[in-house]
Amino acid sequence: MLKGIFWDNDGILVDTEPLYYRAMQETLAEVGIPLPMDLYRRITLEEGRSSLCLAQEAGFSDADLSRLRDAKNARYSRMLQAGITPLAGAVEAVAALRPYVGMAIVTSSLRDHFELMHRHSGLPQQFDFILTREDFHNTKPHPEPYLKALARSGLRPEECIVIEDTRRGLEAARAAGLRCLVIPGGLAPDAAYPGAWKVAANLDMARRLLEGELAAETSFTESSFPI
Known part of the structure; x- marks a missing residue:
């Protein structure tokens, strides 16, 4: 589930x-x-x-x-x-999935950079917790960031899905025993992603895939991490 x-x-x-x-x-x-x-x-x-x-x-x-x-x-x-805006579909995808699953951000960005990015996005408030570069010793593709997220969430690997845009992120997720949904990034749109659970063209498609997974596994009850 x-x-x-x-x-x-x-x-x-x-x-x-x-x-x-x-x-x-x-x-x-x-x-x-x-x-x-x-x-x-x-x-x-x-x-x-x-x-x-x-x-x-x-x-x-x-x-x-x-x-x-x-x-x-x-x-x-x-x-x-100078100002950063969320990617197309990000706000909508987060809002659509937020009521039904626990959610966290796991990023290699420094905390101060992360805060600059999201000064006006309103997105961080939608997540149960956020891990930045300062929270782990080894960065992606090492599994440590996602192993820490698992420990913090209290969930098992089979109960979670990662959303990534790079091969290093995919490798980190897989090494932590997690399924990974890849949305190929703009800097490497033609890269191969062996072992990905699914590959989506954009956030709207990713949202629909995850909603389909939720519909197949559960009755869409409200949820958050048990923390």
Whole structure:
């Protein structure tokens, strides 16, 4: 029985992936390191590594890497302050599913970035809890973020579904024993997602798939996480 949904944030609820890529690309360009999109896709969206590894491989010191990370985060914060709106269908999907299942956001974003993204969205209030980068040691594709979400929710893996937009997110969900519904992100629309429970073209289709799963498994009674 479906009792919980764990939502990724970037690329699922808000369209921030292009901004993050631009912040990283511009930061590395200042020290002479190019970051073409295909390389970013492989390193970050598939392997789940920071693209700052390119600076490390180029011989930059730990202190240099720390300064680059701070510069990238500051640049990204400035971009987010310009205003972010939820992706099409996000508000409607969350509102439609909220009465029937417990819901949480599990994101690799820093807490302050997450709060900037959702200053005016109203979405965080619809979730039982939110886990950001500060809440786990290992980030996706490691299963730790979703294992922590499971522990916090009090549910079993078979009672939950994850919504993700990248291969690294899918791998994290599967490694935690969770079904994963993938909505391919705009930066990697043609990527393959082996092992996904379902692949949906957009949030509206994802909502209909989840409503169908709920209709097949339960009588649509109101629910939230047992916390």
